[in-house]
Amino acid sequence: MTSLVHTLRDHRDDVNCCALSQSLLATCSGDKTIRVYSLQDFTELRFSPLSGHGYAVHCCCFSSCGRYLASCSTDALTKVWSMSTGEVVCALQHPARSPVRVCAFSPDAQYLLSGASDGTVALWQVPSKTLQRCSRVSEGTVLACCFSPCGQMFVTGSTQGELHLWSLNMSSLYIQREAHDLGVNCCQFSPQICMDGPAVKFRLASGGQDNQLRVWIVSQHATAGYVMTLTFTLSAQSAPVLSCAISFDGQLLVSGSVDKTVTVYNADGGELLHTFTQHDRYVTACTFSPCMLMFASGSMDKTVNVWRIEDGNAHSSECLQMTGTGRKSQGYSIMLVSDWSEEDVCDWLRDEGLEMLVDTFRAQNIDGTELISLNKETLDAYFNIESVGLRGKVMRKIEELRSTLMDSDVPDEFLCPVTRELMKDPVIAADGYSYEREALETWIRTPNHTSPMTNLPLQTNILTPNRSLKMAIQRWKASQ
Structure with a gap:
């Protein structure tokens, strides 16, 4: 059973996106503002609305700890806001100064993606507030991007219709061409990682201009590399699918459409569970809570609806309690x-x-x-x-x-590409790259015998000590 628990009507223009943390709801709009609400009583926080953008705000997303919120706008800026003060932690200008349409935090909040109208994606390192890489990933506008739950790769989707899988160094891992006719509007990974023998599998949902919501399995094989396989196509909506989200437990899938409906599916088999028609115009946004069976939907009717799913066994409240205990939040760690x-x-x-x-x-x-x-x-x-x-x-x-x-100021060449930590015992692998010995030995012991950097098979498992690099690291540490 799903029930509408609250409706918000504070924006003066289209609601373009909404995001949920454990305790907060954020919404952004064409009215240039981001509004932030407490989930306890749906009152706005004292510093809301956030009004630092000069043009329409297209997307917003919380860091996994919920203490930081990112937003992006036509003004070419991606901003990170503190959810304790409402202040701007950093303002990141897209290199080409192109309107930014979508943004996404990595699971550990160390990285932030921003996809722009010129077909480029920028990868930012949040603690140092620096641009790591910026590359053209499409000939069209990038409207969708999301990190895998492992945080080691991400997917982009654009008006060209392809889904493109990338490594953190922006090496192309896989391209699913014509994933959606006329364009991809949204995509999101399920939080779960599945081990299937030698393969690591991730579930990915995507929505497009072809009126379809599709569910894919992204597989990483030790020898075959990366493969994206379509598992099923959902066609309950009669117009383009603008937004999609997967629940924290991977069991439910929600989507919003130009046909003004919100649909909820069983993510395993694609069974349609609910269709809601409370919005009066296009449903542009939908998002699940990271810890309980609650989701929000936003629309061009300027409203945001908050929904709660009751499963009859208090599962959502139990999960909320487990999520809130026994785990460090560490929101401050992104600075x-x-x-x-x-x-x-x-x-x-x-x-x-x-x-x-x-x-x-x-x-x-x-x-x-x-x-x-x-x-x-x-x-x-x-x-x-x-x-x-x-x-x-x-x-x-x-x-x-x-x-x-x-x-935090370590030269990039001193960091292990696998762990992103300062190397203590660097070794050279068969791919020519240097890694922390323990990290690469662990990598090799798994079924994955490919290079972490090139994704090509390692011709040998012999590791050669990189003594010159080790000495350079020691000299740098002494200078600090």
Whole structure:
């Protein structure tokens, strides 16, 4: 059973996109604003609406922790907003200054994609706020992009109709041409990863101008590389499918269409479960909650509807409780430590099991820069931490942060392509690239005997120590 629980009517123009985190709902519109609501009572947050874009806002998305929101606009900017203050963390201008139509965070929030009207996609590294790569991926407008749940690849879809699978270095892995006649409007991966013998499989949904919603299986094989296989096509809607989303458990699929309907399917077999007609114009957006059976739909009628799915066994509430406990949120991790606010420091203390010090650090107005400058003497003199063990624990955590801050400026050639961490024991593989020994040995032990960088078979598993690179890394560390 699915019920409409709330309708929002605050935007003054078309609703172009909506996004859900564990506790918040964000909506963006042609009226140039992003509005953010609490899911407890659907009241707007004190800093809403966000009005930093100069033109229509086309897309918005939360980081996995929910503490940051990205938005993109015709003004060629992709902005990242703090959900604790409403302030802009960074504003990323698309290299060609082309209107940005879609954006997506990687699962770990380390990367952000922005797809533009000129057919290019930019890949940004969020902590350093730097552009990693920008490439033309289509001759048409990029309207859809999403990361795989493993975060090691992403898909783009465009008005040319193809679905294109890419690695993080923007090497082409697979192209599904004519995935949708007349163009791809949306796509999203299921959060689940399936292991099938030597193959790793991901489920992908896409919607297009051909009025169809399609479900694909993206397979990574040790020898055959990447393959995209169509599992079924859903044709319940009579006009172009503009948006689609998959539930957190991978069981449900929702889509919105130009025919003004919202449809809900069983994602496994494609059975149509519900069709809703509450919107008066095109349904441009739909999104699932990351932790419970709730979804939102947005429309050109300027409204956003919030729906709840009851499955009769309290599954959604149980999942919400499991999601909220036993896991560090670490929303502050997408920024450099030196950029942390006082509230980010408090969040870090809670996640590290030091919540008893939150009030003390807040009273001293400790932000990220001041945090990494603390030493045992200042902790003893100004923070009144009498326990020697507790002082020691705090200092160990601060030393880890200092290491993190140092690593954030690491030259890219010092980072392992697999782990993206500073290499300690670099080795050269048969593909000519250098990797952290442990990471590549683990990679080789799996059925995947291809190069992590080229996706071509490794001719030999022999690893040669890269002593010159190791010495260069040691010299760089000493200089820091």
